[in-house]
Amino acid sequence: RWLQSRWGSKAMAARGMQRHVINCVTKNGKTRGGIQRTLRSPLVAVKMGMTSAWDDNGAMHPVTLLQVQQCQVVQVKTEESDGYFAMQIGAGNKHPSRMTKAQLCHYQKHNALPKKRLFEFRVTEDALLPPGTELSARHFVPGQYVDVTGISMGKGFQGVMKRWGFGGQPASHGHSLSHRSGGSLGGLTHCGRVFPGKKMAGHMGSRQVTVLGLMIFHVDPLNNIIAVRGAVPGHINNYLRIRDSIRLAHHQHNMRLGLPVPTAEEVPEEEREEKMALQTVPTSFLKNPFTYKEE
Amino acid sequence: KVAAGERSVGTVHRGKLRGNIREAWEHREIERLTAARDPSMFDDFDVGDQIVVRHVDVDSPGRYLTFGGVCIAKYGGNKLMRSFRLRNHVDGVGVEVHFLYYAPHIKGIQLLKKKTRATKRAKWYFLRDKPPKEYTVTWKEKELKLPRPAK
Numbered sequence: 001r002w003l004q005s006r007w008g009s010k011a012m013a014a015r016g017m018q019r020h021v022i023n024c025v026t027k028n029g030k031t032r033g034g035i036q037r038t039l040r041s042p043l044v045a046v047k048m049g050m051t052s053a054w055d056d057n058g059a060m061h062p063v064t065l066l067q068v069q070q071c072q073v074v075q076v077k078t079e080e081s082d083g084y085f086a087m088q089i090g091a092g093n094k095h096p097s098r099m100t101k102a103q104l105c106h107y108q109k110h111n112a113l114p115k116k117r118l119f120e121f122r123v124t125e126d127a128l129l130p131p132g133t134e135l136s137a138r139h140f141v142p143g144q145y146v147d148v149t150g151i152s153m154g155k156g157f158q159g160v161m162k163r164w165g166f167g168g169q170p171a172s173h174g175h176s177l178s179h180r181s182g183g184s185l186g187g188l189t190h191c192g193r194v195f196p197g198k199k200m201a202g203h204m205g206s207r208q209v210t211v212l213g214l215m216i217f218h219v220d221p222l223n224n225i226i227a228v229r230g231a232v233p234g235h236i237n238n239y240l241r242i243r244d245s246i247r248l249a250h251h252q253h254n255m256r257l258g259l260p261v262p263t264a265e266e267v268p269e270e271e272r273e274e275k276m277a278l279q280t281v282p283t284s285f286l287k288n289p290f291t292y293k294e295e
Numbered sequence: 296k297v298a299a300g301e302r303s304v305g306t307v308h309r310g311k312l313r314g315n316i317r318e319a320w321e322h323r324e325i326e327r328l329t330a331a332r333d334p335s336m337f338d339d340f341d342v343g344d345q346i347v348v349r350h351v352d353v354d355s356p357g358r359y360l361t362f363g364g365v366c367i368a369k370y371g372g373n374k375l376m377r378s379f380r381l382r383n384h385v386d387g388v389g390v391e392v393h394f395l396y397y398a399p400h401i402k403g404i405q406l407l408k409k410k411t412r413a414t415k416r417a418k419w420y421f422l423r424d425k426p427p428k429e430y431t432v433t434w435k436e437k438e439l440k441l442p443r444p445a446k
Contacts, residue, residue, distance in 0.1 A: 049317030051324070051375060058353055058400040065317055223312045225320070276310075290353035 023248040029124040031248055038261055039124045042243035043139055044071050044091035044117065045226065047150070049236050053217055053227060055281070057288040063217050063227040066148075066240060071135040074112045076128055077120075086122045087129065090115025091239065117239055127262040137224040138264035140216050140242070141257050142281040145250035147212045149241040150234035154206035164199040209233035213245050219279045221267075321375040328397045336403035336442055342366050342419055343410030345432045346381060348392075349441040351400040359402060359444050362392050365430045367419040371396070382419075384427040403441035407434055 025031050029039040045066035053063045068091075075088035094116045096104055107114045111132030129135075140146065160166045160182040169175045169183065182201070185194045211232055218227035232240055244254055267275045305318025307326070312319035340346050347363035364383030371377035377396040382389065394401060414421075422430045 048320075051317060051321055053324070054328070054399050058351065058398070060395075060398075065320055067316060220312075222310050223316070225312070225316065227320075 024246040025248065025251050026246075027122050031251075036124070037251065037255075038126055039122065040127045040139075040244055040259060040261055041073075041087050041089065041123050041129065041135070041263065042119075042121045042241050043068055043135055043137075044089055044119055045069070045240050045242055046092075047232060047234055047236050047238045047240055048225070050231065051227075053229075055286050056283040057286060057290065059286070059289050061217060061229050062231065063229055064232050066226045066228060066232070066242065068135065068137045068139075068224040068226065070113070070115070072112045072115065073129045073131050073133045073135065074107060074110050074115065074118060076110075076131050078128070079125075084122065085125050085128060086120050088118055088120045089135065090118050092116035119241060121241075121243070123262075129262050133263070135263055136221060137219050137226050138221045138267075138275075139260065140219055140226055141254075141259055142216050142219050142279045143285045144216050144254045144257050144259060145213050145245035145247070146216060146228065146242050147210055147245050148214055148228065148232040149208060149210040149243075150232060150238050152205050152207055152209040152233040153235050155204040157202065158204040159201045160199065163201060163204045166199070213247055213250050215281065215285070217281050221279070222276045324375055325373075325397060328399060331399065332402070333442070336405075336440075338404055338406040340366055340379075340404065340406050341410065342369055342417060343412060343414070345407040347405045347407060347432075347434055347439060347441065348381065348394055348401060349403040349405075349439075350394070350398075351402060353400065357444055359442070361439070361441070363407065363432045363434055364390075364392070365419065365422065365432060367391070367422055367430075368417075382422055382430045384431040389423070389427060389430070405439055405441055407432065407438075 023032065025037055025039065027039075029037045031037055045068045048065035048067050050062060050064050053061050055061060070093045071089060071091050073087050074090045077084060077086040077088070079085060090107075090112060092115055094114045096114050099114050104114060155162070159180050161168050161180050166182055168180045169178055171179055182199070185198060211230070214232070215229045216226055217229045218225070220227075226242070228242075234240065244259065245251060303315055305315035305320070305322060306313050307319050307323050312323065336349075338346075344366050345363065346366050347361055349359050349361050352358040352360045362381060362383070364381030366379055367382045368380040369377075370379070375397060378393055379396060380391055380393045382391045384390070
């Protein structure tokens with residue numbers, strides 16, 4: 001009777017959040033059956049906009065451009081010092097004159113440049129990097145699946161029809177003053193109250209949203225841009241967290257591709273031209289929508 | 296560093312994208328798609344001209360199809376989604392086809408006849424209300440200099 005989800009607490013349920021992903025890689029890198037998998041560090045990127053991309057089959061795909069801007073490992077947390085393995089990653093260089101001495105010392109201590117935003121990510125021990133390491137778009141491989149997390153676009157105070165998808169009431173036939181309202185709030189005899197989490201009008205958007213299972217279409221190492229197939233939450237110039245997909249099927253697909261653990265190596269001068277060229281997803285990963293099945 | 300007045304414009308300089316990144320990416324895509332096609336097979340055309348487009352048959356690869364007609368509209372200017380619309384009267388039915396100019400499945404565009412009407416319009420939607428003979432376009436396969444599929 002509570003708006004209670006099977007997996008979450010009442011507080012989470014009250015906000016209408018449910019966790020649907022069952023077959024996934026957990027925060028510790030474990031999957032069903034207790035198998036330990038490698039959790040690489042996610043990256044922080046900025047949403048640049050959306051365009052279209054054509055593949056070799058001739059089909060068109062919507063892609064979102066994400067630019068990895070000055071992503072650097074700032075602090076590394078280990079089992080001995082903090083009790084868990086994690087990396088603190090900074091994104092976007094910031095002028096030292098705009099930072100407090102305490103903040104500057106934090107960056108100096110870990111050999112990193114002052115950053116605009118800091119994010120902490122849980123990783124497994126084999127994916128740890130030394131502090132000060134620069135992360136680039138080569139961390140990801142075209143054809144792999146990623147999850148993108150960001151703050152969704154704010155919609156302000158919205159009514160129940162837009163916010164929760166309610167049906168409203170008919171426009172005519174005598175219905176007075178309540179065409180878009182929520183209708184009844186519940187019963188009287190059995191409960192006599194309104195349940196916590198009852199869907200009502202209120203602030204919509206500007207919440208953290210994760211989109212699972214997006215395929216990486218292009219990786220542009222020279223400009224540190226990742227083109228991801230589909231849409232991601234938030235507005236342009238929004239900070240996004242890109243991580244390897246936690247869905248088990250996608251994780252297995254990524255393993256078969258061979259992702260660079262802990263991150264891609266630096267490219268020497270001789271191989272620079274070929275390694276820094278634009279990489280596209282192999283055609284074998286894309287379904288040809290034009291083939292006609294004879295019945 | 297990009298000057299303050301030019302940050303909204305995207306440019307590609309020796310592989311590096313500057314300014315408006317999305318716009319610069321699209322410019323680079325346009326260059327890549329244009330470089331991949333034979334420039335002699337693509338004629339310039341304007342609204343009102345009679346054009347023939349040869350494109351790959353998506354259902355049967357290795358086979359080319361041709362569609363021709365009067366160009367009644369051009370969209371997108373210099374952008375990646377630049378497109379145009381052709382209208383023709385085929386088998387007793389008026390047909391309009393919207394083509395994306397930079398689509399990789401378009402193999403050639405040939406100009407048959409420049410516009411003869413004195414109308415100065417950017418879009419020729421008025422042809423939809425005109426009798427079919429105003430927008431019927433016919434051609435002979437021998438006159439076309441468009442690519443043919445390799446056997």
